[in-house]
Amino acid sequence: MESAEYRKMYQVEDRHWWFRGKRSLVAAFLSRYAPQVRGRRLRLLDIGCGTGKVLELLAESGEALGCDFSAESILFCRARGFRRLARASAERLPFRRESVDVVCLLDVLYHQGISDDRAVLRQVYDLLAPGGVLILTDSAFQFLYGPHDRAVHARQRYGRTELREKLEGAGFRVERLGFFNCILFPLAATVRLWQRFFPGEVDQSSVTDVREGLNRLFFMLLRWEVSLIGRIDLPFGLSLCAVARKI
Numbered sequence: 001m002e003s004a005e006y007r008k009m010y011q012v013e014d015r016h017w018w019f020r021g022k023r024s025l026v027a028a029f030l031s032r033y034a035p036q037v038r039g040r041r042l043r044l045l046d047i048g049c050g051t052g053k054v055l056e057l058l059a060e061s062g063e064a065l066g067c068d069f070s071a072e073s074i075l076f077c078r079a080r081g082f083r084r085l086a087r088a089s090a091e092r093l094p095f096r097r098e099s100v101d102v103v104c105l106l107d108v109l110y111h112q113g114i115s116d117d118r119a120v121l122r123q124v125y126d127l128l129a130p131g132g133v134l135i136l137t138d139s140a141f142q143f144l145y146g147p148h149d150r151a152v153h154a155r156q157r158y159g160r161t162e163l164r165e166k167l168e169g170a171g172f173r174v175e176r177l178g179f180f181n182c183i184l185f186p187l188a189a190t191v192r193l194w195q196r197f198f199p200g201e202v203d204q205s206s207v208t209d210v211r212e213g214l215n216r217l218f219f220m221l222l223r224w225e226v227s228l229i230g231r232i233d234l235p236f237g238l239s240l241c242a243v244a245r246k247i
């Protein structure tokens, strides 16, 4: 990502609806799909941990470890008080086989920093213990690719069939695969398409501060979606979300 994007993320992710909504989704998936372990704590790894807010959530469930290839990311995670951090690429993960119970890969696989997403998924599969889960979110629908994606150095956006095929190809059993950010999709897709055809002078991500009232409303909508996702896979949305298990 552009340097400015890490700072922006660090500044807004505590309260911004998009990040809070994503954390609600991860918390719901964790409580429902994380494996039960006996006699030790759950080991959770956030690959592409960004500025560390998700690590705070993971640390509530066990031993949380963060990994990112960006020096800026590691600095911001340290500023949040985290020490269990590795500066490493998802393409060369420095962890032992079967040493982790839960891996989060949240809006990372689509990044230009990943040249072979299939190889990354195979590595993640290897380092998960049997029964372990991968919780994944990523951006959906290639036709929405635009200035936001360029600013966050996105290589592509994913289709559901493509993602399922890649997860299964790495050996995973896909337990959930659907969309997220569904209710706001018509509005957000309109803005993204407008920006695609009428770009500004500088590519910028859509991560901007919004008024408190709107922020609260959008977050409530996402929380409602999370409660729906507990029961059904939503048919479209800005993001894809998946839970895949090593069997």
Ligand SMILES: C[S@@+](CC[C@H](N)C(=O)[O-])C[C@H]1O[C@@H](n2cnc3c(N)ncnc32)[C@H](O)[C@@H]1O
Pocket (backbone or CB within 6 Å): 001, 047, 048, 049, 050, 051, 054, 067, 068, 069, 070, 073, 088, 089, 090, 091, 105, 106, 107, 108, 111, 112, 113, 114, 152
């Ligand atoms: C859009 S941010 C998402 C951050 C965080 N996962 C979240 O959901 O808030 C993408 C993150 O992936 C990291 N990243 C991209 N390519 C990577 C790679 N090959 N190895 C490790 N981290 C990578 C970036 O540095 C950035 O922190």
